Amino acid sequence: MILFLRFHHESGNLLYYSDANLSDSIIIDPQWLIDAFKSLITARMFCCRQPKIFEKWIQFDESAILTREIVEAVWENSMFHEHIELLLDYLEKLGIIAKPPQQIDETEVTNYYFAPCFGKKPPPEDLACNDCEDRRSTSKLCFKTRSGFLPTAVFNRLLAACISKWPLTKINGKRSVFCGCGIFDLKDNHILYVYFFDHVIQIWITKLSAKDREPSTSLCLDAYAFVLDLLQNRLRLTSAMEVFLRSQCSDLHSNHKMCTFDEKAKKTEVVCSCRSEKHVLRTNELTKYWQLSKADPKVKPKVLTDKDINRMAQHIGKEYKSLGFELGLSQVEIDHINLDSETTTDRTREMLMKWKNKEEGEVTLEMLKNAMEEAVGIDAQEVLQKADISI
Template sequence: MFIFLCNLTTVLFMCKIFHICFCFCERICFSENELAESPVRKKLDTKEAGTLHKNKDLKSPKKEIDANRQLTDLIQDAVKRGTPEHNRNIADLSIWDFAGQYVFYATHQIFLSRRAIYLLVTDLSQHLDNPVQDDCYIDSKGRTHCNISEYVTFWLNSIHTFCESEKTGEPPVILVGTFADKLPKEKREEITDEFFTKLRETLAYSEAFEHLSGTTFAIDNSILDPNVEELRKTIVDIATKQSYWTELYPARWVVLERSLENFKRQGKKILPKRTLKLASENLHLPIDNEEFELFLRFHHETGYILYFSDEKLKDHIILEPQWLADALKCFITARQFCTKKADLCKMWLDFNNTAILKRDFIDAVWSRETLFQEHQDLILNFMERLDIIARPRQALNSGNTFEDFYFAPCFLKQTAPDLLLEIDEQECKSTSRLCFTTSSRIISVQLFNKLLAECITKWPISKQNDQYLIFCGCALFSVAKLHELYIYLRDSVIQIWIYKYSKKEPEPDSVVCSNVKDFITDSLNNGIRGSTELEMFVICQESPFKTTENMLKVDDLLREEEYKCNSHERRHVVSTSTLLKCWFPKHFEYQADHSDAFLNRSPTEKELSRLAQRIGREYRSLGFELGLTRPQLDHIEMEERNRTPVDKITAMLSEWVKEKADVATFQELKRAMVAIGIEWNVVFERR
C-alpha cells in the first residue's frame, strides 16, 4: 500500500494515501577558483541553524595542509557528481516512504521534519468520499473507516502539528494524483481539476491549508509519464525557495558527516557517541564539544539520525531511524508469528486487547532479530522518550511486587463504556469540562497518544475489577485522594474533567485541578511545533460528554461574571465562577494587581513564563520595543528552535530582564505593549 518514486522517474502504485518526505541539507560548495583559498584558511563566522561558531586556527601547518586537502577532495567529488548548471548549488536528497496503514502512524513522528517537502498522493480514479479499507482508531469513537478526504486531512494536519515552521507555508505539500490513465481520456483534465478543487475545499477552513503548493500533478501509471520529470523540477524549485536553503553549513561538519556515513555503510544501527567523538578528534578538522552537540542535534532534526541529550540516551546515536521503526513494526506484524504457538498466541491476544507490552512478549517478538534483543533496553528507552510507549506509574512504585511492563497508547482499540463516563453525581461532584484544540481544530491522534504516555508516567491509571481504565481516545487517572481525572478525545477536541468522590467534602480541590490543567497544557504545547497555538474552551458539566458544540473560549469567559448555557436541552444561566473556579482559582481569589508597587518592580522567572503564555506572535515586535536587537532575537530564535513558542517568548523576556536589569519593570513592559497594540491588562491578569 505504498507509492514509490524510483530516482524520480518511475511511479509504482499500490493504492493508498501517504506521503513522501524530501529532506534537504545544504552543502558548502566552491568553484575551481575558490578552491585555491581553502575555507579553513578563512577566519569566517559560519553558522548552523543561526548559531554562530568561530573557525579556530589550526595548530600546525601540516594539519592545515591535510585539512585543506581533505576538504578539497570532498568538494571536488561533490562538484563532479553534480550537473554543470548546478555545481554551485548541490544538496543531498533523502526520500522517505511513509506507510499508509493506521498501525504505522506511531512511527511517523520519528521522520517528520520541517526541513522537507511532502508529496500527498491519492488515487484519481477514486471518489473523495470512498472509504479506505483500513481500520482506524483516531478518537473515542473507536474503530472506524475513514474516507479519502479524511485521510488527506489527517496527513496534512499531522504535518502542520509536528513540522510547521515559523515561516508561513513551510514545509510545503504538493498534491499528486495517480492512475490518471483510468479516467476517460476526453474528460481526464476536467475530472482531475475537479478532484483537486474539491480536495482543497475540504481543507479550506484548516490552518494546514497554507502548506499546499499551488501546483498539482496527475500521473499516468501506464507509461513513463513526463509529468514525473516536471514533478522533479518542481520539487527542486520549491526546495531552493525554503528559508533554510541558504543557511550556512559549517565546512568542518562535511568531514565529520563522511565518518557518520561510513559507519552507516558498515551496517551499524546504533553507535556509541564516544565512537563518533573519537572519530571527530582524529580528523584534521576537529570540533569542540558544544559544536559536536549542535552537529548531532542538526542531523536529528533532519531525520538523518536519532539523538537525545537525556541522561539515559545521551551516550548512543541511532544511525538508522528506520531501524527503530522496524523494532516497533515487529509488534504490529507479530500476529502471524505468535499464533503458531499456544503460549505466544495468548501473549499476542493480551497485547492486542490491552496494549500492554510485557517483557516476555517483547523477548518473544524480538528474539527473531538478534540486534533488537541485544539492544532491547536502549530501544525501549528511545521509544519511551518518543512517547510511543510509557511505563505506568504503578510499575515504578510497586515495591517488591514490581511489574515490568509498558503501555503502548497507539495500540489501544477498545472503546470506553458509556456507563463509565455517565456517573451519578449524587455520589460525586464534577468540574466543568475543560477543552483543548486549535483554531481550526487540529488535534491529531498522535498528539493525544503522546499526552496519554506522559500522563501514564505522571499518575496511576485508574482500575476497576482489576482492569486498567485506559481505552482508545479515553483514559482515567487517580490524580489525588478521591480525585479521578478523565481525558477524552473526540472530533479533534481533548476534554478533561475531574470527579471527586466524597460526600463529606464534595468540591474538587482547586489546587489539584489547577495543577492538572497546567500539566496538560504544558504537555500539549510541547507536542505542538511551530506557530500553532493551543486554545482553551469550557463546556458546562451538565452537557453530554460526546458533544463539543457550544464551547466557550476561556479567555472570553474570564471577562464575564455569568453566561447563558445553550449546550443541552435545559437552557440556564451559569456563573463563570462555577465553571472555572476549580481550574483557575487565582483568578477568583483576587483581581490583577496594577498598583504602582507592582508596576515598578521587575518580573520573576515564574511571572515571565506566565506572561509568555499570553503574548503570542507579536513577541518579536515586543522585543524590539523593549530594546533588544535583531541579532539578539535571531540568536534566541535559533537557540530555542526546537522548543515551543512559549519557551521562545520566555527566553526573550529573560534576556530583556538580564540586559536591562532595574529598568526591566512591569511599567516598561506595559509601555512597550501599549506601543505595539497588545492588551497589557489581559496579559498581566493573574489566573
C-alpha cells in the same frame, strides 16, 4: 559534532537525544526504530506458535499492554534483540510507549508498558460527569488548535505522558486506558479524565467523597499546567493551542457549546442546553477550577517581550545556533542571520526575534527556557540570572 547531530535530528535524518540514557547512542536510520516497533504490533502469527506468549499478545491486542515477555520473544532471533533496552528507551522517549509509575501500595512490579497508539477498545459510554450525592465533577477544559486539526498521534503522546505521571484507574481489575481516553487516579479520591473527540482534547476531574465533595483547585490547576505545557512547549505543534470551557454535563460526542474564559466572564449566568430541559449555570462554577492565576507562573507563563530578548541575547553566547535548532529555525535561516549581523549578541537577538515572529500567538519565557535547557552548551538558569529575569 553535537551541533551537527542536533541539526540532522531536527531535519529528521537521524535520532539523537542528550538524555543520560540516550546520549551515548545515535540512530542513524530512523526506519530501523519504526521496523522494531512494527515487528511487535504485527507479531500475531509469530506468537500463535507459542501459547504462553500468544496469551500475552492477545492481552496486548485488547488492552495495549506491552509486556517484557512479548518483547523478548519477538526480538529474540532478530537484529533488535542486542539493543532491547535502548530501543525501549527510544520508544518511551518518543511517546510511543509509556511505563506506568510504581505504586507504593502495589506488590506488582510495573515491568510492562502501555502503547496508546495500539489501543482499540472504546471508552465506557457512562463516563462519570454529572454530580450525585457522593460525586462532584468540574467543568470540561478543552484544548484545540487554531487550525482546527489535531492529529491523533498528538493525543496518544499526551496519553503516554499521563500514563507515566499518574496511576491508571482500575475498573473491574483492568486499567482504564482506551482508544481516545485515559482515566487516572489523583490524590484524595480525585479522578482525572483525558478524552479525545474530533480533534479536541477534553479533561475534567471528579472527586468522590460523601463529606467534602468540592474538587481541589490545586489538583485541577496542576493537571491544566501539565497538559498545556506538553501541548504548547514540548510537542512543538505548528498551530497555536486555544483553551475553551464546556459544561460538565455536555455531550462527549460533540464539541458544541465551547466558550473561552473571556466569553464566560462577560456574563454571570449562562443558559445550558446540554440536557433535555434547558437550565442556568453560574459562570464562576464553570471557571473556578481552571481559572488562571496571574500570580502563578507555573500556570500562566510570563509573555516574552522584546526587552527580555535584548537582555538575554547578551548572555546566551556562541551556542546560539544550537538554541536556534531547538526553536525550530532551519540552517538556511540561521546562515542568513549570520550574514546580516556581525556580533554574536546581534545574531542571537535576530534569531530570537525571528522565532518570536514565526510563532502563532504569544511566546513565553517558559518556552524559551525549555529550549535553552535542551540546547547543548547553554545554562538556562545562568542566562536568566545574568539577564536578571525571573519566570
